[in-house]
Amino acid sequence: MDAEEIHHILVQRFGDAIASATLDAATPFAVVAAHRLLDVASFLRHDHALAFDNLMCLSGVDYPKETPPRLEVVYHLFSHFHFQTFALKVHLPRENPSVASVESLWGVANWHEREAWDLFGIVFTGHSDLRRILLPDDWQGHPLRKDWQDPDYYNGMHVKPTAQMMDRVLQGERIGVGPFDFTPPNRDLEPS
Amino acid sequence: MTSPAAGWARDWDEDGLDTDEMVINMGPQHPATHGVLRLELRTDGEVVRGARPHIGYLHRCFEKHAENVDYPGVMPYADRMDYVASMGNTLGFALTVEQLMGIDPSPYVQTIRVLMAELQRIASHAVAVGTYTMDIGAFTPFLHLLRDREKILDLFEWTCGARLLYNYNWVGGVSHDLPDGFIRAARDFLREFDSVTFPELLDLIIHNKIFVKRLANVGVCAPELAISYDLTGPNLRGSGVPRDLRKDAPYSSYQQYDFDVAVGVGQYGPVGSCFDRNWVRVVEMRESSKIVHQALDRLEAMEKADVHETVPKRVKPPKGEVYGRSEAPRGQLGFYLVSDGGIMPYRLKVKSPCFTAMSAFHHLAKGMMIADVIALIGSLDIVLGEIDR
Numbered sequence: 239m240d241a242e243e244i245h246h247i248l249v250q251r252f253g254d255a256i257a258s259a260t261l262d263a264a265t266p267f268a269v270v271a272a273h274r275l276l277d278v279a280s281f282l283r284h285d286h287a288l289a290f291d292n293l294m295c296l297s298g299v300d301y302p303k304e305t306p307p308r309l310e311v312v313y314h315l316f317s318h319f320h321f322q323t324f325a326l327k328v329h330l331p332r333e334n335p336s337v338a339s340v341e342s343l344w345g346v347a348n349w350h351e352r353e354a355w356d357l358f359g360i361v362f363t364g365h366s367d368l369r370r371i372l373l374p375d376d377w378q379g380h381p382l383r384k385d386w387q388d389p390d391y392y393n394g395m396h397v398k399p400t401a402q403m404m405d406r407v408l409q410g411e412r413i414g415v416g417p418f419d420f421t422p423p424n425r426d427l428e429p430s
Numbered sequence: 431m432t433s434p435a436a437g438w439a440r441d442w443d444e445d446g447l448d449t450d451e452m453v454i455n456m457g458p459q460h461p462a463t464h465g466v467l468r469l470e471l472r473t474d475g476e477v478v479r480g481a482r483p484h485i486g487y488l489h490r491c492f493e494k495h496a497e498n499v500d501y502p503g504v505m506p507y508a509d510r511m512d513y514v515a516s517m518g519n520t521l522g523f524a525l526t527v528e529q530l531m532g533i534d535p536s537p538y539v540q541t542i543r544v545l546m547a548e549l550q551r552i553a554s555h556a557v558a559v560g561t562y563t564m565d566i567g568a569f570t571p572f573l574h575l576l577r578d579r580e581k582i583l584d585l586f587e588w589t590c591g592a593r594l595l596y597n598y599n600w601v602g603g604v605s606h607d608l609p610d611g612f613i614r615a616a617r618d619f620l621r622e623f624d625s626v627t628f629p630e631l632l633d634l635i636i637h638n639k640i641f642v643k644r645l646a647n648v649g650v651c652a653p654e655l656a657i658s659y660d661l662t663g664p665n666l667r668g669s670g671v672p673r674d675l676r677k678d679a680p681y682s683s684y685q686q687y688d689f690d691v692a693v694g695v696g697q698y699g700p701v702g703s704c705f706d707r708n709w710v711r712v713v714e715m716r717e718s719s720k721i722v723h724q725a726l727d728r729l730e731a732m733e734k735a736d737v738h739e740t741v742p743k744r745v746k747p748p749k750g751e752v753y754g755r756s757e758a759p760r761g762q763l764g765f766y767l768v769s770d771g772g773i774m775p776y777r778l779k780v781k782s783p784c785f786t787a788m789s790a791f792h793h794l795a796k797g798m799m800i801a802d803v804i805a806l807i808g809s810l811d812i813v814l815g816e817i818d819r
Contacts, residue, residue: 250799264529264752291657295753297766297779312766314753314781316659318671321678325753346660347788357493372818381494 241266244288252278256327267312267325275328276338282315282324283343290315290324293340296350298358302332309335309358313377326392330360332383339365357382443712451479454800462804464545464563465814467788470809471800478803481795483788488818501527501601501745504775507597509595510546511780512816514557517550518817520599525681526754526765527601528749538735539603545725546586547682548549548718549616550770552623553582554759555602555664555711555718561568561634561759562708562808566644570635578627602741607734614727618670620726628716636712645708646699649794649806653702659670659790662783663761664714665810666693667705675757687724689717704809712735746773760811780819 241261247269248256255274260267270278282290295314301307313326328337329410339362340347352371359380362368376393377420379386388397396403457468466487472480492511496504508523509516528535532590535543547698552605560575590598590606598605636640651661656669658757666673674691676684692713749771755764761783788808795803 263750292660294660294755295760295764295766295779297692297777299768299777301777314764314766318673321751342662345655345658345793346786346789349785370486370490374486381491 239287239320239322241324244268247288248278249282251281257360263322265314267327269327269329272328272330272337275326276340279313279326279340279343287320288317289319290317291319291344293318293344293346293350294323296305296340296347296354298354298360298382300358302384307332309360311337311354313340313358326418334361335359336361336363338363341365359383367419370381384417432742437637442589453459457805458484459739463652463807463814464561466537467807467812467814467817469791469795469803470546471795473800476799478795478798480799481792481793485785485788485814485817490819492563492780492819493778494496496775498774500773500777504778505600506595506597509586511782512758512760512763512784512813513594514813515550515554515759516595517546517598518554518756518760518763520597521547522684522754522756523765524601525756526752527745527747528708530750530752530767530769531601531742531745532817533602533740533742535603535740536735537683538658538665538729539737540719541725541728542604542737543599543682544684544687545722545729546589546604547581548721548725549585550643551718551759552715552722553579555715556582558759558808558811559631559635559708561714562811563641565804565808566641568641573629574627574630574634578619578623581622581760585612585616585619587667588615588734600738600741601745603737603738603739607737608729611731616722618728619637620722622647624716624719624722626721631715636709644657645705646697646808647705649798649804649809650700650702651702651790651794653700655790655793656702661761661785661790661795662786663757663759664692665707665761665783665787666709667692668710668809669702670694670696670706675755675762679755681756687721689720692717704805707809708809730773744773746771760816761787761812782816782819784810784814784816788812788817 245259245261248268252274255271257271268332280336282288293313294316296342297312299310299312301310303355309332310328311328315324330337341352349371351365352369355362356370356373357380389401390397451474452470454471454473455468457463458466463493468484470484471478492507495507504523505520509521541768556575556579560572563571587593588609589612591597604744637645649667653669653671656666656671670693672691672693679689683767692808694710696706698705747769749769751768753764753766755762763783764781766779767775770776794806
């Protein structure tokens, strides 16, 4: 079954919930209305003709310059029964993005969704354990968003040198390196 | 060692007759966790009632870095994800970008890539199996396997100057042609591997009663669980599911090579045990050796060609997106690449096989003895550099 047939089946069953589709791309995908995602995903997972039993990848993508600005969640699916692949996308607003968790369909979604929450701030409703996964628990913000600015401090430590710090360094002051002595130990042996 | 903050630990059972449950932190500095992995184990005596892996100690912002360097600049970062099998990472990334750009490297380059990828698979499985035997108490196989891995690394060093992080696969080609005499040296290595190391390996590990008895009933992963948690590569094949991208969706002309896919059959216990996963790795080393032999035959029959012939002057894929997959030694490595037509990736998400294998850990570890947890981690063959990226 090729991507067009899968798309046809989805449109017949879900109508307007399938907003659009790009089927001639290297990896064909259909865009699903966010509030119907769980229905569509559940159908793809359980229908015998489709049987997408494997979630290969779940990715968040940030498009702040599109109109309207949006976040995307992309689900790459594979069927071990029929050897076919397909992808779903949902578009979410950049403020308070939220979509249903697909953890009940594919176990691996648990960690992928935690990663998308961690790095993009996408909330997956119904997720059993939505915590940060790659970044520290006390991290503020979601760094893979395109408008991310590095913080100046993290737990009291300078993350990156400011202009004032660079000025002080250029004037010969040694900052942020502690009381280390960097003179080589065999200095006396060198010819003066 | 009990952590009062761990509210999920239950002190008493309903009937009040249980022993105390205790939360034990295993890692992040633990020699058997193969890197910096922290496991939060809820234990009842020696029995693990629940496990929560904590990852991220080795997070190096690969995906954020990739959005800020050009495509050739991503390669060294990709090298550093799975640092035990770097060739597989860069091959996967190169194939993904080539798919988007429509580049088809020459048969000579494809053969070199297959040759390197399979040598890397042998080297990677050597570490996996070797350290695994060490985890569960045998020291000798580790030395034998590391001896052979060194020889493969010498071949790599001879070719591209690096022993671990090669930056060898480029978009559209490879960085260096094979040096003169490489084929003969590789054949010398393979002769020794096939006739000495591999039979030794079977004697020391696979046909060893201690090894079999220790592992044949431990850490059983059902095929349904494996598919639901997206286990791939040797972990999935160990559960008896014959999936291998080199056969199912061949890339780099893998369809022209004659080899078998090793699938766990459960000779000594249920299918999907720790033993099966390791057995698959050992058999795969032999199959990779077969592929390397064939690749060397093909290279001998081929005219030398320019390995930079199809390398684009500027790697600038058209606007679009692609999900590229390849069979790395640890399983399916996926790259989801979104390009906005610029010289830097707009978004690059990595589906790491170790990440997904680790996400099934809490299921597999439930009800185990603590000593078996070590056996389970080793049999999943995780590399934390790839989990945390």
